[in-house]
Amino acid sequence: MDIEFSPELEQFRDEVRAVIRAKLPDDLRRKVQHEHDGLNYLDITRWHAIMFEQGGWSCPSWPREYGGPGWSYEQQYIFERELEINDAPPLSIFSAGMVGPALIEFGTEDQRERFLPGLANGEIRLCQGYSEPNAGSDLASLQCKAVRDGDDYVINGTKIWTTDAQHSNWMFGLFRTDSSGKKQHGITVLLVDMAMPGLTVSPIETFEGGDELNQTFFDDVRVPVANRLGEQDKGWSIAKYILGMERFGSANLSRSMATLQRLKVIASEEPAQGGRLIDDTAFAQELAKAEIALRQIELSEQRFLFGPGGPDAMGFEASLLKVRGTEVQQQIMGLMIEAIGAYGHLALDDQPGGDSNAVLAGPEASEYAATMFFNLRKGTIWGGSTEVQKNIIAKAVLGL
Numbered sequence: 001m002d003i004e005f006s007p008e009l010e011q012f013r014d015e016v017r018a019v020i021r022a023k024l025p026d027d028l029r030r031k032v033q034h035e036h037d038g039l040n041y042l043d044i045t046r047w048h049a050i051m052f053e054q055g056g057w058s059c060p061s062w063p064r065e066y067g068g069p070g071w072s073y074e075q076q077y078i079f080e081r082e083l084e085i086n087d088a089p090p091l092s093i094f095s096a097g098m099v100g101p102a103l104i105e106f107g108t109e110d111q112r113e114r115f116l117p118g119l120a121n122g123e124i125r126l127c128q129g130y131s132e133p134n135a136g137s138d139l140a141s142l143q144c145k146a147v148r149d150g151d152d153y154v155i156n157g158t159k160i161w162t163t164d165a166q167h168s169n170w171m172f173g174l175f176r177t178d179s180s181g182k183k184q185h186g187i188t189v190l191l192v193d194m195a196m197p198g199l200t201v202s203p204i205e206t207f208e209g210g211d212e213l214n215q216t217f218f219d220d221v222r223v224p225v226a227n228r229l230g231e232q233d234k235g236w237s238i239a240k241y242i243l244g245m246e247r248f249g250s251a252n253l254s255r256s257m258a259t260l261q262r263l264k265v266i267a268s269e270e271p272a273q274g275g276r277l278i279d280d281t282a283f284a285q286e287l288a289k290a291e292i293a294l295r296q297i298e299l300s301e302q303r304f305l306f307g308p309g310g311p312d313a314m315g316f317e318a319s320l321l322k323v324r325g326t327e328v329q330q331q332i333m334g335l336m337i338e339a340i341g342a343y344g345h346l347a348l349d350d351q352p353g354g355d356s357n358a359v360l361a362g363p364e365a366s367e368y369a370a371t372m373f374f375n376l377r378k379g380t381i382w383g384g385s386t387e388v389q390k391n392i393i394a395k396a397v398l399g400l
């Protein structure tokens with residue numbers, strides 16, 4: 001299936017492309033072109049606000065009545081592709097793609113009024129409190145407790161790998177409110193104000209020097225019952241709904257397409273055996289394999305999104321796209337490292353004695369390629385590891 005969009009949709013593509021190009025600040029474009037190296041929450045928030053001003057483009061899947069643009073699935077797909085192809089930062093997936101839709105589906109009117117405007121304009125910056133030290137793949141084993149006390153819940157325990165918790169003012173989290181039955185029962189979704197006393201965020205530095213991960217500790221943190229999403233003890237289905245909302249972009253396809261184009265430029269400038277790297281047969285074969293893999297993912301994505309049932313029917317297919325998409329993304333970054341060869345030092349400027357004013361010895365990509373190569377190793381872990389996604393696919397396809 002290779003879908004052709006109608007002339008109206010192609011005109012929509014032209015329009016959103018023109019707006020993205022006109023509105024995207026140069027410094028953000030440059031960071032994205034450096035494979036997102038140095039792109040931080042302030043950048044994402046700034047871009048989110050610019051897209052919001054455009055008529056709710058910061059929350060592309062939301063209906064008009066809640067502040068979104070009211071776009072069809074095709075329009076959302078085109079918009080997501082144009083963002084990446086034109087080197088724009090991603091929008092906040094937690095706000096726009098996950099919690100916003102969950103509030104629209106399961107929230108009370110009061111919660112929608114309190115949270116949706118801030119999620120749309122970027123004033124509310126969310127982090128996700130799902131994983132715990134002994135509950136990652138087996139998420140339903142989570143133990144961070146919320147005990148009802150009058151009009152509040154009182155939370156004690158810890159969450160880990162909380163991305164950007166240090167920059168967030170709210171968390172959407174899963175908490176244990178009952179341990180008497182099956183582990184999926186007794187989980188409750190709460191929206192937690194990060195400024196509440198007793199909540200502390202402790203940074204976890206990653207191998208390549210990244211600082212987005214954290215462990216979050218709760219010591220008698222009080223959360224009003226009014227901040228509970230859905231019913232007490234029945235949060236597991238909402239948690240799964242929120243995870244399943246990442247339908248568009250789970251394969252990182254658009255981003256990988258943009259990276260491959262940059263890689264081709266690098267390979268056409270890098271010397272190899274008296275010629276150019278891009279003309280080296282072995283390297284060109286690897287480029288071709290990556291390009292074919294991306295095309296396969298693109299066709300599968302279109303088949304799942306626009307085939308019978310549409311995006312709402314997507315189940316294990318999202319896992320399939322995530323597994324393949326993140327594998328190919330890592331493969332392309334591996335080729336980038338190969339292309340820059342000996343210049344691929346890891347965070348050279350941050351080493352003791354490193355000189356940030358030094359003139360770059362190799363191609364521009366040598367500034368960021370190693371950092372982002374290691375950063376993207378995480379892609380096959382977050383949001384459910386590859387092994388776990390393969391279990392989901394095996395169960396669905398083989399009926400195991």
Ligand SMILES: Cc1cc2nc3c(=O)[nH]c(=O)nc-3n(C[C@H](O)[C@H](O)[C@H](O)COP(=O)(O)OP(=O)(O)OC[C@H]3O[C@@H](n4cnc5c(N)ncnc54)[C@H](O)[C@@H]3O)c2cc1C
Pocket residue numbers: 127128129130131132133134135136137138160161162163164213378381382383384385386387388391
């Ligand atoms: C960059 C990054 C950002 C993240 N951000 C967040 C966030 O913002 N909020 C949040 O809540 N969480 C976040 N996470 C956590 C992420 O969801 C978990 O790391 C992931 O679900 C894996 O859980 P775990 O780390 O506990 O590993 P484990 O579950 O302990 O797994 C360890 C290994 O065992 C394998 N394994 C486990 N179970 C099975 C099985 N049944 N079959 C086969 N193999 C299995 C896994 O594949 C893995 O290789 C983030 C993780 C990363 C890497």
